[in-house]
Amino acid sequence: MKNNEEHEQNRIFEALLEYLKETRGFDFTGYKRSTLKRRVTKRMQSHQIDNFGDYLDYLEVHPEEFEPLFNTILINVTGFFRDPEAWNYLQNQTLPQLLQQKDKQDSIRVWSAGCASGEEAYSIAILLVEILGFEQFRQRVKIYATDVDEEALTQARWARYDAKALEQLSDEWRQRYFEKVGNHYIFRSDIRRMVIFGRNDLVQNAPISRLDLLICRNTLMYFNAETQKRILVRFNFAVNDNGALFLGKAEMLLTNSNLFRPLSLQHRIFTKVPKPKLNDRLLVFAQSGNEEASIRLSERLRLREAAFNSSPVAQIVVDASGYLVLANMNARSMFDIKRQDIGKLFRDLELSYRPLELRSIIDDVYRDRTSILINDVVRDHSDTTQYLDVQITPLQENDNSVQLLGVSISFNDVTSYNQLQNKFKASTQELETVNEELQSSNEELETTNEELQSTNEELETTNEELQSTNEELETMNDELESTNEELRTMNEELRLRTEEVNQANTFLTSILESFQTGVIIVDREFNIIRWNQDAEELWGVSSDEVQNKSLLSLDIGLPVDQLLEPIRKCFQGEENHQIITVDAINRRGQSIQCRVTLQSLKGVEEAQSYGTIILMEEVENQGDG
Template sequence: MAEKTPPDPEFEALLRYIQESRGLDFRGYKRTSLRRRITLRMEAVGAEDFSAYRSRLEAQPGEFENLLNTVLINVTSFFRDGEAWDVLRDHVIPSILGHGDSDRPIRVWSVGCASGEEPYSIAMLFAEAMGTKDFCRRVKIYATDLDEEALRTARVATYAPRDVEGVPPELLEKYFERTNNHYVFERELRKCVIFGQHNVVHDAPISRIDLLTCRNLLIYLEAETQSVVLPRLHYALTRDGYLFLGKAETQLARSSLFRPVEMKHRIFAKVPQEWRRPMGSFAASRMSRMDPPMADVRLLEAIVNETGNALLVVDEAGSVALANLPARHLLGVGDADIGRPFQDLPISYRPIELRGPIEEVFRQRVGVRLEDQEYRLNQAEVMRLTIDLRPLFNADGSVYAVLLSFLDQTRLHTLHRELEAAQENLEHSIEELQSANEELETTNEELQSTNEELETTNEELQSTNEELETLNEEARSSNEEMESVNEELRIQAEQASAYRLHLESVLRAMNGGIIVLDPNHVIRSWNRWSESTWGLRAEDVIGTKFDLLDIGLPIHKLRDALSTVQFGRAEYVDEMLEGVDRRGRRILCRIRVSPLSDEDGSTLGLVLIFQDLTEERSKEEYARYLGRIMGRALNEIYFLDPKTLRFTLTNDGAQKKLGYSDAQLRQMTLLEVAPALTQEAVDALLASLFSGAEKEIVFETSIRGKEREYPAEMCMQLFGDEEPPILVAVLHDTSERRPVPQG
């Protein structure tokens, strides 16, 4: 046999640095292959030696990922080595499905899954055999690898067309979705595949596995490392589990742990067996000392294996003398580790440094107990161990070995923490209950008080209800009264409307101007006479100040009158103003300024009444003209009231003749100056005038003056169409009449 090449210190130092920095232990990998791949990466980055490459890793932590991608050969594909997968489909999977209950869970472990093609291939075969619904309900596929970048790719489950060339067309159509020139694995099946980082050499194995695939991984491991990994794979499988290796892996050809199912395609079944501890120096020495029968040894080993705790024995030379089956499973101790120095095993320093306590047990000859030690199986799973170290004595009382017992206290630790949390919650709940009880008592008192208040309120509400009923009756009565008042108001409104229309009609019909001003002398009303006389429409002047009007009348002369009436210095003021109307005709207006008052006597504005006196003045002038002529006439002329025969007007001739003044005569009647006439005689004389039969009557009578009485001829004429009617009498004194000479 060729001698082993002595290890390169720099290379070994690099491996230790990688392990200490990133937890990646490559010590079990074949040195030749490992060295070649690390060298390839060193050449890619220009590192001259292992020491320089270590410096690069220290300076650039991102280089670890590139190194891992180079060391770990992620060569995989869907259904790689198709014939082997056919055997898996036709024989292995039906056998797994046929074992046990039809509803039992099925667990698959894909070791070194790379970018996920292998576990997804397994998923498709199981889904085809079981149906998608049953597959999703029963199957869990654990896919592990050291390369985190490859795991990220696997979780995305998106592949290029060249990556899925090995997938049969019918499966590609059924379990992949074409998206942007890529293929995405079916979502529901993908949920059943659990990816995680795991080191099969050092991390505890996943248990109760029905099918374990570990293809083309063992060929990169040293034989010694393989002897550690294979028992772990054996432990991971169920009693009827299957192991699927790569076609280049022949390690199990002569193994007692597995039997070939299909040797050509490297498919094996687990061989259940009792654990056999190799007989190392410790066992040999004990056998030589005690020399028990072989049957007793097997019985002792069976008892040790069946105990629930992981047991490990370290002899006085510091070597591992014994490890039972639970210790092998839990601590990763293989057959090759029996007889090795304890300090070379990871368990010597993980979860805690044990070499010091072991030496103390040898020295003090008393046991040591290490409580509550955290032992990390992998990144996700953590155990709590109590490590009990006890000395094993020879017959002479000397210590020949130390027994290490690893007690799993995880559940107890969890329960203790849960108990503490529950205790805290309980105390908190008690405090809350006490507080709640106090609040309830307070609330109860408040409720009692509230109840009393509610009773009082209820009584008040009943009283209020009665009052409301009374108010309702009053409201009905008020409503009826309001309806009556409303009817009255409606009638009044109609009357007011009629009155307003009547007033407007009166104002329009009046032969005079009516202008209404507010307190600021702004025009509020302008009747039709004003429109006709001044030529301005009502809508043009209403809202305009009266002082600003230009209507051919000297309005400024009314300012004093307006002020006098507005401020109550006179009840009214009459003004006579001459002006020019819209036709250019000169007119004389009498303007009466009166206050516009409310019921309280408050002045609301002014009312201006315009009266055109132009014609009256002409008539008066004409009457004065006639009066002057009548006054100079020689005959006596009398104007009498037709009903009372009282004198209303006399001329100068009548006044001189009778010797009375005009004022005296106005107090007298015709019968008083003509005593010869009686009322009956006068009525008879006037009857023809009143009936219209005669236009005038002439008769003779005597007239009694103040100084004398004389005969007179009286001519009377009735002007009945005048207003008022007037009776005109013309007297001629006949006493001075001379007879006409006879010829």
């Protein structure tokens, strides 16, 4: 009974994960179930909910619950130079070796996967500036930082941290790379521009490629073993042959040693293991201590390869890692497979999706461990249509083997058989229709004379209708000419008015930009209708972001509530010109005094005010001496 309840709860939990994927785009199906259940249960307890089914119902009714749930699942635990010994090894050993292998003008690409609030991305930026110098860093380095948590990415882009977050940094680095604003420290903007933040799901999205260094610390441990392996295969593709992978202290790669080998196992720094080609694999078998055994092995391999190549059916073999390892003579000729294609990822070859999508079928073969046959696959080749029977067969060392070695894919050309079958069907259909056609021919001949007589009468009637239609068309043509003349006149008037409006807008924009102060124009509903360049510089918000939005809804460091009453007085004509000084915070987070001048915006009638002009400028602080 207990097992049935547990099974039912597991089923409902999987439905909950599928609901999160469908409604919010977060795919947690690859995460470890024990970790996920523990964190979801934590959120359930905050609402006194004791089963997953009720929590799923709660999510459907309360969409505001998604954000705290995701924050609980995606715990962002990070810091500057976390595990200092590992970062010291990276700075003094790994990075110098990587840079020594590159020309001085070559670009350097780094990816911080699962970057959370950005501390590790900025940590590697500091190390590279220390090693290269700022000019070389600015010219050569690109740092990509990704995460699935949009809230964490927003915090990372701000690069704003408290004093506790900078405890691992020396006083020298803290002063060199951070600017203190109030109680917070902001990372240097000229270096921050070299770090590109974006959303990336390691399970679903493609990896960033051509990397010299990939940092993914304490992120893989949240995924199950199968998902970890898929991610590591992508990492292997993303990292250059001489590149490095920097993992967290809690992560190991012992089960995936065929993809990466350790540079420092203690500090979890690895380098890529390039995929060996087929010839390299066979060479291992030839390196035997017994020369006679090596000769026999070589002869057997040549015999097996000759038999494989001489097969009348085109055949290829893809290993369990997804690489094309064999293709016989017929397959190479049929699909134009070059020698350099052997050893490449099968998914990167045209054959993987043309003449049919084989990648998903191979996944089905691995899952079900059974052969799949697809008949009459159409292939357009050299202006001819070819028909193939494609069979995908799983390969294993013996019937009891648990691990699959790969799949064999054979392409049997059945074009001739298909053509003969089509001809036979066509001939049979033709014979069946001949008798029917002969029987109906006499009936058709008898009715033809009657149809011809009636057709003659219809033609006479049609001639009369055509004459009438011609007269109607001439009348319509005159009306259309008159309408076209009116449209041309209207278009000319619209063109002149458009030019006048454009000139007025250009004139107004030039006036606004010439003030050399921040300018905001609002209508009587407090909606922003103008926002000049100096306002953007002062508050850090572009005109496109605030256009037609209410001034009262903005959070830009300007105390809008103190302007509410003066603006109303301008609207009501009580005080058409006012000057006030308010305390504000500019776009750099600095506290300033801002002089605000308000001027009523008059309409066509002098007494009518349909808006307010707001001029803003920073008041320079007057020193004591």
